[in-house]
Amino acid sequence: MTDETENLVLAQLRLVRNDIAEFRAETQREIGALKTRMSAMEQHLVAIQLDISGVRGRMDHVETRLDRIEKRLGLIEA
Secondary structure, eight states: OOHHHHHHHHHHHHHHHHHHHHHHHHHHHHHHHHHHHHHHHHHHHHHHHHHHHHHHHHHHHHHHHHHHHHHHHTSSOO
16 A cells, blocks of 8 residues: 555544544433433432322321211211
């Protein structure tokens, strides 16, 4: 190969290497953003689960009170 051909090949290889580096950097940024979003979603899911648990607790309490009221009024057998 001549020096000119070798220089052209090296120049192309440098461009390919730069493209790969840019692709890698962009991919890492996108993965980081996805991880951040997933973390936020996990936090929201935990909050929703806590809310559901609280609602279930209140529903149980209301159901117990309703049963007691129905028994006192004679609407159901004791």
